[in-house]
Amino acid sequence: MAACPDQEERLDLHAAGALEDAEAVALMAHLESCEGCRRAFDASVELLALVALPPITAQEKSELEELPRRTLSEWRRSARKQGLGLRTLGGLVAAAAAVTLVLLVPGTWRFPGEARTAQPTAGAQPVEELDAETMAAIEAWAGLEPLDAMEDSDRWDEDFDFELGETL
Structure with a gap:
């Protein structure tokens, strides 16, 4: 039936x-x-x-009970590793930004002992380089000797040759 x-x-x-x-x-x-x-x-x-599956053994039971703790510790380890990677990446980006700033923006970096030049103000017109002929014309107008003549260092030494303790 x-x-x-x-x-x-x-x-x-x-x-x-x-x-x-x-x-x-x-x-x-x-x-x-x-x-x-x-x-x-x-x-x-x-x-x-x-x-049907056979009943679980004592070892399988302990592994099943341990599974949430192991999973959580593995998740924390990977999160820590990922955080370390992000911090490293952030540091590299900051360093790259600093290097870019130093290289691309004029006047932000100077070597030790180097005099800092005055920066133009926001509304100031940029100063153009003067050619030698224009510079000579300005010096002649002002009654100055050309700067090329001042380069003779022996003459300077003779003009200011005095012993210590003498007054001018």
Whole structure:
């Protein structure tokens, strides 16, 4: 005798433990009166017992209990490593910005001992380089000797050759 066609699906679900309580009670009442459904139910239980997983061992149980702690510690380790990488990247970006600023913006860097030149104000016109001819004309107008004549260092030494303790 075969199982009732309208009960076959419910028999498999009940064998797997997936039926709700009200349906399970109604199916158990049907199983008491139907021999074919009882045999189909027993076959389903036997088949599911073959594919069921064995009970977990003590080692597996301890590993399952340890899993949340290990997962959390691994997550913290990776977050720490990622944070370190981001801090390193931030430091490199800051260093690159400083180097770029030094190289691209004139007047921000000077060597030790180098005199700092006055920076033009916001509204000031840029000063153009004067050529030698214009500079000579300005010196002649001001009654100055050309600067080339001042480069003679021997003359300077003669003009200011005096002993220590003498006054001018």
